[in-house]
Amino acid sequence: MHLKCLGFFWRGGGGVVSCKSDVQQKHKRGLGQEITFGNAFGLPCYCAVPSLLCIFNCSLHKYFLLSLSMKGTLGGVYDADGDGDFDVEDAKVLLVILHYCKSNAVVNSFTAKKKKPKLLNKFDKTIKSEINAAEKLRKKGKIEESLRAFEALVQKFPQSPRCRYGKAQAEDDLAEKKRSNEMLLKAVNSYREVAELPDVPPDLVKATLKRCADRQQFLGRTRGSLATLEKLVQIFPEDISLKNDLGVAHLLLGDNKGAKRIYEEVLARAPHDGFAKVHYGFILKSENMIAESIPYLREGLETGEPGTDDGRFYFHLGDALQRTGDKSAYDWYEAGHRRGHFASVWQRSLYNVPGLRARPWWTAEETGYTALVKMLERNWLTIRDEALSVLDSNSGQFLPEDENLRETGDWGQFTLWQQGRKVAASCRYVPKTCGLLERYTEATSCKRGQIKFSVMQAGTHVWPHTGPTNCRLRMHLGLVIPSKGCRIRCTNQTRSWEEGKVLIFDDSFEHEVWQEAESFRLIFIVDVWHPELTQLQRQTLSPI
Structure with a gap:
């Protein structure tokens, strides 16, 4: 799935047949626990491209283009402005999409246990043996x-809903086997035809249209x-789960208001209803209704x-x-840790x-990047002077942080590399700085990070937050640091910057x-690959 989000605005892309989450714990205290998402084919659980701030485009014209892992596929969801920080605005996509896949699978299995769906009308019961023979072949993988x-069977019995449904399922399976969108389109049309036939059992109508909607979403x-x-x-109209699915569909289309109305x-x-509560709470939080979102998120999780x-x-x-100053936040983080x-x-990174x-x-x-660090510290005055010239020019290169990370103040950023790609237009303003960095591929090739200047005005407080991935480390080079009042906390350790x-x-x-x-703070941020990543991993991990 590939989305970029601002609040809850999205535009759909596609998806896959199933979702699965694998959690691997590596250390007793969880510091090495890793979370990966994907399915049996290593494909993304959903594809979507958010409407306002596209950062990751994908084409679904061919199945082989979906060979990304979900954790890479969804990487862009985290970072609305490309700075790698995960915030209120950024994570929503995954949330909704993963739950869309997972809840449908679980709810459907529960329904099956309670009541076996009735898929045959009176006529189809008279040809049940022929239907079963064809279905047996499908279940055997033939x-x-x-x-x-x-x-x-469809040619012989064109008014048979169950025969046409079987044809649609076989086309669906064959599309997956051959990774063919053309075949999948045939399946979608066949599913649609089933629901349009006369005398279709209600359970078959529901199963057909649900699968049709799912495959349409897959195709974008x-x-x-x-x-x-x-x-x-x-x-x-009485099926609440369908309303919940409809709310998700509105979110995927970028219709935040429509989704909110559905969940209301x-x-x-x-x-x-827990599903509706967590999604409604999520929407409220994206609207910066922080206090109002809490009871919905909490009660939804508690269900x-x-x-x-x-x-x-x-x-x-x-x-x-x-x-909101409630220390029970860490109780919920601990609960999330216990849940894997x-x-x-x-x-709390997820990729x-x-x-x-x-x-x-x-x-x-410890990083093994001593040459890069020494170069930065040796040339800090050159880097600082170029940054100050851009800052003083009022050229508009420093863009405001727009991920709702600030409680107060002003914070601007000027990006030189993003997702392992050089921003040539930016480097024209600071050619010496970019030239110094060119040969340090641990930074310039880091597809899960950025290289940028960061200016923070007096009176700024940045909320506690986490980045999206454990695949990078972040370097801060002090350029203009006031003598007092500037500090950064990471976990329970607080430090201050020094110039150079x-x-x-x-x-x-x-x-x-x-x-x-009482004055501004200016630093240079350089993200580098985690030193333990292999060269192959660095080449194959998808951007965030």
């Missing part, structure tokens, strides 16, 4: 044979998926219902509690590589910044 059998046909779900809700309707009818147990809900609840969502209470050394603060020697000196920390751990001086 998909081509099954498809031929169902095609023959988000509006078509929304229309299909709206039809389902009209046919089955759900909660009016089912006030204890333990399918679709609620996800690290991003724990993250946002904890973040909201922190911003976070590496630890402090380290991780297993087994990497996890510690909040690093020395240059480099601080190194792992921003996947919680960190917080105070600028209480």
Whole structure:
């Protein structure tokens, strides 16, 4: 899935057949615990491209283009402005999408246990043996044979809903096997045809249209998926799970208001629905209604219902509690850690590589990047002077931080490299600085980081937050540092910058910044690959 988000505005892209979460714990205290997301094929659980701030484009015209891992695929979700920080605005996409996949799977399995769906009308019961024979081939993996059998049945019995449904399922399976979007389009059309036939059992209508909506979303046909779900809700107005799915579809389309309206309707009818509560709370938080979001997120998580147990809900609840001064935030972070969502209470990144050394603060020697550190410290005056010339020019190169990370103050950033790509237009303003960095590929090739200047005015406080991944370390070179009032906390250790000196920390751990001086603070941020990543990993990890 590939999305970029601002608040809850999205535009859909696509998805896959199933979702699965694998959690691997490496250390007793969780510092090495890694979380990866994907499915049996290593494909992304969903594709979407948020509407306002695209940072990751993907084409779904061919299945082989979906060979990204989900953790890489969803990397862009975290970083609305490309600075690698994970905040209220950034994580929403994953939240909704993962729960959409997971809740559907679980809810459907529960439904199956309670009541076996009735998929045959009276006529189809008379040809049940022929249907079963074709279905048996499909279940044995003989998909081509099954498809031929169902095609023959449809030709022989064109008004049979179950035969046409079997044909659609076989086309669906064959599309997955061949990674063919063309075949999947045939399946979507066949699913649609089933629902349009006369005398279709209600259970078959529901199963058909739900799968049709899912496959439409996979193909990036988000509006078509929304229309299909709206039809389902009209046919089955009492099915709350369908309303919840419709809310997700609105989010994927970028219709934040529509999603909010849907979840309000759900909660009016089912006030204890956990899925609706966490998503409604999530929307409120994206609207900066921090205090109002807390009870919905908390009560939704407490239900333990399918679709609620996800690290991003724990993250946002904890973040909201922190911003209101409620120390129970760390209880929820601890709960998220116990549930396997976070590496630890402090380290809450979600796009991780297993087994990497996890510690909040690093020395240059520990990173192995001493040459880079020495170069930065040796040339800090040159770097500072170029940055000040840009700052003094009022050229508009320093852009405001826009991820809602600040409680107070002004914070601007001027980016030179992002996701391992040089921003040539920016480097024209600071050619000496960019020239100094060119040969240090541990920084310039870091697809999960940035290189940028950061200016923070007096009176700025940055909320506690975490970066998205454990795959990088962050260097801060002090350029203009007031004598008092500027400090950074990472976990429970607080330090201050020095002019001409480099601080190194792992921003996947919680960190917080105070600028209480009387003048501005200017630093140079250089993200580098985690030193324990192999060359192959550095080449194949997708950007964040």
